[in-house]
Amino acid sequence: MNIPIYDGNPIWNPNATAFGFYNNDIEFQLDCIKVSRFITTRLGYPLMDVELQTSSIFTAFEEAITMYGNELYAYLIRENVLDLTGLPYANLDLTETIISPNFETIIRLSEQYGEEAGVGGNVTWYKGSIPLTSSVQDYDLKVWAKDQGITGSIEIKRVFFQEPIPASARYLAPFDGFGFGGVAAAGLMDMGGFGGAGGFLMMPLNYDMQVIQSIEMNTQIRLSNYSFEVHNNIIRIFPIPASNEGTYNCNCGNLWFEYIKRQERIESSVECAEGLISNVSNMPYQNPVYSLINSVGRQWIFEMTLAICKEILGYVRGKYSTVPIPNSEMTLNQADLLSAATAEKTALLERLRAYFDETSRANMLERKVREQDAVLRELDQVPRVIYIG
Amino acid sequence: MFARQRDVSLVRHLNREVMGNVITQQCALYQYKLEETKVNIYGEAAAEKFYNGPFLFNVLINRSSQQYPEDAEGIQFQQAIDFYFLRDDLVDANVVPNVGDIVLYQEGYYGVQSTVGNQYWSGKNPDYPNNDSDGKPNPLNPNLQLFGTNLSILVSTYYIPADKVAISPFKERF
Numbered sequence: 101m102n103i104p105i106y107d108g109n110p111i112w113n114p115n116a117t118a119f120g121f122y123n124n125d126i127e128f129q130l131d132c133i134k135v136s137r138f139i140t141t142r143l144g145y146p147l148m149d150v151e152l153q154t155s156s157i158f159t160a161f162e163e164a165i166t167m168y169g170n171e172l173y174a175y176l177i178r179e180n181v182l183d184l185t186g187l188p189y190a191n192l193d194l195t196e197t198i199i200s201p202n203f204e205t206i207i208r209l210s211e212q213y214g215e216e217a218g219v220g221g222n223v224t225w226y227k228g229s230i231p232l233t234s235s236v237q238d239y240d241l242k243v244w245a246k247d248q249g250i251t252g253s254i255e256i257k258r259v260f261f262q263e264p265i266p267a268s269a270r271y272l273a274p275f276d277g278f279g280f281g282g283v284a285a286a287g288l289m290d291m292g293g294f295g296g297a298g299g300f301l302m303m304p305l306n307y308d309m310q311v312i313q314s315i316e317m318n319t320q321i322r323l324s325n326y327s328f329e330v331h332n333n334i335i336r337i338f339p340i341p342a343s344n345e346g347t348y349n350c351n352c353g354n355l356w357f358e359y360i361k362r363q364e365r366i367e368s369s370v371e372c373a374e375g376l377i378s379n380v381s382n383m384p385y386q387n388p389v390y391s392l393i394n395s396v397g398r399q400w401i402f403e404m405t406l407a408i409c410k411e412i413l414g415y416v417r418g419k420y421s422t423v424p425i426p427n428s429e430m431t432l433n434q435a436d437l438l439s440a441a442t443a444e445k446t447a448l449l450e451r452l453r454a455y456f457d458e459t460s461r462a463n464m465l466e467r468k469v470r471e472q473d474a475v476l477r478e479l480d481q482v483p484r485v486i487y488i489g
Numbered sequence: 490m491f492a493r494q495r496d497v498s499l500v501r502h503l504n505r506e507v508m509g510n511v512i513t514q515q516c517a518l519y520q521y522k523l524e525e526t527k528v529n530i531y532g533e534a535a536a537e538k539f540y541n542g543p544f545l546f547n548v549l550i551n552r553s554s555q556q557y558p559e560d561a562e563g564i565q566f567q568q569a570i571d572f573y574f575l576r577d578d579l580v581d582a583n584v585v586p587n588v589g590d591i592v593l594y595q596e597g598y599y600g601v602q603s604t605v606g607n608q609y610w611s612g613k614n615p616d617y618p619n620n621d622s623d624g625k626p627n628p629l630n631p632n633l634q635l636f637g638t639n640l641s642i643l644v645s646t647y648y649i650p651a652d653k654v655a656i657s658p659f660k661e662r663f
Contacts (some may be wrong), residue, residue: 101493149506426573426641
């Protein structure tokens with residue numbers, strides 16, 4: 101058996117590449133030949149033999165292009181994952197597209213806060229009520245839920261109770277001649293909230309705010325404070341309910357509240373996304389089009405191909421620590437090749453990632469701001485002429 | 490898998506590179522044509538001796554120091570040289586070094602006094618796969634012929650004065 105090695109005459113062979121991703125690209129075919137010459141020359145040919153075949157170099161070249169594409173598209177995925185999640189991927193190829201940012205995912209991610217704040221979200225709020233009994237302060241929500249046929253836990257989101265009338269809506273002696281209070285303050289009767297007929301002295305707004313705070317603090321401290329507490333499924337009502345008629349046996353009305361089913365909060369986290377982009381693995385990026393890669397990208401690919409070929413050659417020469425020759429043995433340079441290949445691959449990847457990061461949307465915007473600052477500083481150096489008319 | 494024929498091929502490439510492009514020691518081998526050489530009743534070729542070749546090979550050489558012993562004829566010259574041939578080169582050239590052959594090295598002629606083929610890579614000669622006598626594969630380790638190689642041939646020589654060899658281009662003899 102005689103396995104041929106590189107003979108200095110690379111010939112394009114579509115069967116030589118492992119995957120054939122770029123075989124139909126004429127420029128790839130042409131560059132395969134050129135890269136083979138470049139690689140073998142860098143490895144010492146024709147002064148020294150290179151124990152590779154052109155198929156090894158073609159495959160390394162293909163791998164380098166794919167690595168470049170992977171790095172590029174991984175960067176783009178990171179850049180656009182929030183904008184693309186949820187998009188149908190059928191018949192979609194993002195390889196040559198321009199993606200504009202949108203808020204869809206951000207809003208979806210913040211729905212949980214809206215749900216907790218009671219201003220949105222994706223969990224249904226249900227309404228329920230418990231009939232209040234005079235002098236009974238505590239009510240068992242668990243029992244109530246069971247009576248309602250609710251399975252699983254619930255969480256009270258809002259309790260409706262009678263609040264003191266806001267100070268701004270109270271009828272507080274509007275005829276004292278000074279600005280705040282009562283019907284006038286509430287903006288009723290087209291009086292604009294600046295007192296009654298007795299006076300129209302406009303007071304500073306901070307004065308109005310101090311009056312409001314004083315009135316409401318008086319209400320909070322001196323009057324019964326309508327409130328509630330929930331501990332261990334028991335809701336406690338403040339103040340102790342009493343009948344409107346003053347008898348303890350009468351109906352005191354209902355305590356209305358809103359609640360969610362906690363299981364639904366968990367279920368709202370999961371959304372079936374069949375056919376939709378759901379994670380970085382099904383974003384429809386394909387391999388790059390080699391002929392569209394510019395010289396900057398191609399040079400990176402050439403250098404990465406060289407590093408990969410060094411690695412392959414290192415493994416070839418390193419399978420045996422020593423190689424026999426007649427009456428002796430020799431040690432090849434596999435260690436140097438492997439260390440050089442590892443270092444070069446690492447450096448190339450770091451260089452490419454840094455390059456992509458520098459061109460990220462965030463960095464470009466920051467750069468734009470710095471440029472604008474610089475321009476403004478530059479313009480500040482221009483003398484400002486004062487014209488006196 | 491180690492020392493399989495694919496690896497042997499690599500070793501062969503490396504040997505040819507290091508012997509042909511790096512070390513680049515060469516010698517020419519003249520093969521003695523026994524059937525065309527007339528000998529007397531003592532087995533001596535008193536007249537002409539005939540050789541095939543020369544066959545040019547890249548070799549590794551282990552030279553001993555030149556010696557100048559004195560005898561009744563005066564000061565002599567002696568030098569023993571070991572030539573290590575890559576066996577695959579010999580196979581490709583269809584040459585088997587034998588005792589009596591002549592090696593030309595640096596304008597000196599050296600007679601072959603012994604040949605040794607004993608350098609088996611991975612300790613195995615693929616020519617002996619230990620198959621059954623009827624040709625069936627070795628039941629314990631079939632396909633042993635695909636592993637290892639018989640790498641080199643050591644040819645030990647001694648110096649022969651050129652006038653005793655009398656090798657010269659064919660045309661000059663007329």
